Amino acid sequence: MRRFHLARLARWIVPALTLVSAFVAGLAAGVELALIVLAAGALALVIALIWGSVQSLTGESPMTLEEAFTVAQPTPEEEQKLAVMRALRDLSYERSVGKISEDDYQSLSARYRAEAKHLMARIDEELGPRRARVERRVERRLSGSADATQASGGKASPASADEPATGKSSAVKAKLKKKAATAGASITATSRKMTAPASVPCGTCGTRNDLDAHFCKSCGHSLGGQSA
């Protein structure tokens, strides 16, 4: 981990140092020296980069931080989902300014929503196994820390040491389960064909919400059984 930090720092410090020394050299001895310093800095950077490239080619370097980051980057499906969401937003804007008729809006919006759901389902599908793995790890870790607390607690009563840990663990589990349930629901929702567009009024404020909405888009009140 420490190596990563150093490498990361070096990536910023070397160019910064080059720029500063070029600036100082430029002030002290004119543009010529500044250019030479910059060129030397560029060359040093190139050598370091080629070295890094060859090292990673031969498999000698550990996974870089950048590589590790790539795991968390948005997938094509996520980017596409954003695009569809944007299209949906455009559509509702066009309805609000009266550019398209209500019927057209309903049919187009149903199409985009189906597409968005399809994409979300795919994202969930892809994330499913990873989520399960994370869940297992968290569980293992929590139970491990609970054991550790138990062991280090020594004389403390086993019940008091155990309780917070299991409490925490069960809370996490409940959260994870809730998420999984939502994901499952959205997957099943996708399989439903959106044929007849309709809406559900909110029981509290009366705003019309889409058929598959769980919460009111205006007041946030749960639509509960209404939407089913």
Added chain:
Amino acid sequence: MWQSLPELGTGALYAVLVVASYTFAVAVAAGRGRPRLLPSARLGAYATSGLVLFAILLLAYGFITHDFRLRYVARYSDRSMPTEYLFTALWGGQDGSLLWWSFLLSLYIAACVRWLKGRYRVLQPYIIATLMMVLGFFVILMLFAANPFHANVAGAPPDGEGLNVLLQNYWMAIHPPALYLGFVGCSVPFAFAIAALVTGRLKSEAKNEWIVAVRKWMLFAFLFLSIGNVLGMIWAYEELGWGGFWAWDPVENAACLPWFTAAAYVHSTMIQERRNTFKIWNVFLICLTFFLTLFGTFLTRSGMIASVHSFAQSDIGIFFVWGMGFTLATCAGLIVWRLPMLRSTARIESIASRDAMFVINNWALLGGMTFILVATLFPKLSEWIIGETVTVGPPFFNRWMAPIGLLIFAMMGMAPLFGWSKTSRSALERAFAVPLGVLAITAVLHVFFGPKLGYPAFVESDTLYPGVLGLALQKIESAWPLVTVSLAGFNLTVIFQEFYRGVAARRFSAARRNEPEGVLTALFRLVDKNRRRYGGYVVHLGIVCMFLGFVGPAWKIEVETSLAQGESYRLGPYELTYLGPRMCPGNPKCSPQEQSDISKRMLFADLEVTRNGNPVGRISPAKFIYHAQPEQPTSEVALVRGLREDLYTVLGTADPASKRATFQFHMNPFVGWIWIGLLVLISGATISLWPDLGLREVGVWSYMRTAAGTAAGAALAVWLAMGPSTAFAAVRPRPPLPYAVAGPAKGAERPGETLPGIGGAALLGLGVGGLAAALRGRRARWRKAAGDAL
């Protein structure tokens, strides 16, 4: 080798070729099932960019130290040149401009690789490989045909030949980099398209994600193509002294060809994003845009078409022919190979839809491009076909480009009034009512009041063709000013109507939520939430301004006259009194700055200007005779700028004995609106390009990015806005005046003094950007807190 700059530089170029080839190989390997090699390819791409940076720094060092062992340095600089023009000389000639091109490409490569990070992991290897190939092509070109590090065979001469004096101009210093940024920028979308074609990520809906990525890069390139072209116009207008800004010279035409296809792509990509159709068309447009950048470069550098300001003839033409052939073959082959994947089932549902409007607009843009291309190549084509060279001049271009341009202009106004997919009749009637009403009113007002104001609605032009057809065409053409002005009114109304409807809808829904919004708040939030859409409308507003500038020459007045000392001439509302000639240095009336200029002799003819009887100031058109190039005296234009018209004066000859002088006076209506249009266009494109910050991004990096974006935008705007003053002050020293002069601001003496301005703008930008990011971050935290609380 290390003491010899020519050898070191050539060695650096070879190194670029080697590292680029290595990166290409590693990237292809990474794409073919060994993804662990991707980081290696990425580092290789950075290293290649670094090496090109090293090479350009070496050449800059050569210029600064006057190392005339380098043939290129000796040919394009001399010891008397100021430092800023020594840097300009980097791209002043053929060889250096290729290196400069590669340098900009390497900047794009580094930025693209950095931006890609973990995105598009499947496409990434091929994107890197394609970019390496493009860079490799230019390096091969330099190494084998136009090496800027070529040593002087006869050893270093005592002094260089100096840069062409016409190029020693502020606008010329920033025009090529801006235009090249546009040209080179088209390589990135091209790399994406090739990568998508090679990997076949085209078929299912989830897989055309690359189209989302490419749009911003293309918009960026489009922005710089626009800036570059308009800066070229400014340079031609101020430096060449013929009174106009666009002469349909092959070099200008070559520069505007990719602009048309990029504009078409920026629009048609929206259809693919929403409807998943037009895939073949979009891929074709991207490939065509890239091809046209190569073709434009080929046209200006091969000496194939005679042009007043193309580069010297050289043997790089054949390399370009091979390069273009290879590009064409690759694109065509890949598209045909992937045709089944590119075909889409969706069709345009209705002609009354924005999709259909975009298609018509695309065809008009492509039609304009094809017309310019064919007309530019006409001398060569006619030579091949009928065996004799037929050249076509500016009247021919103007005649046929006017209707095409007006069609595009009309489509630009109409398209936003339609909704996607289909629009009902009632919605269309509502949308068109006001703009069409304004169009009619503008037309009527123009017909009745235009002639009184000096801008008649109908302007007769010469017939180009004999017979009835020619006469009919002439009649239609005489109405172009009326059509342009009416369409400008229509377009303006559409844009304002769009903003008005958006703000009204926003305020309406806000009032329903019981959170009423003021007009300005609603406007700000509306634009903030739909940056692409409203940024696009602002760009349209810029184009409307430009069209106003383009139609201006229809009402221009040009006269050529000879005046004796003390004589006056009346031109429209202006009265010009000739005070007499003045040769500097030497004349006691010259300013200290003029007296100390030893690089040239300057012959000024002072004119006292009044407008409707009110004094405007004194202007001094001049002839400069540079000691380095005495055979090529330059005309220095003197201008009085205004929103209604520019007074443009050129000195023909001045006899020191009789003090008699000949002048050309031009009154150019509305030309200034082109430059204003450019500033509006830049701000619109900046709004569109403004990055969306996701919640997960809120952190130091997003602060930095927003700040850097704002700073760059502000600096660019300030730089451009300060341009005229520095341009005038740098090349046109003027006498101290008894009172304020319209036009260039006093104070900025040399371009170097813009540096504090840019620094200030950058600081201001950093401040504003930081504040915006901080507010955004706080808002995100609030939202998060609200979410947690729920």
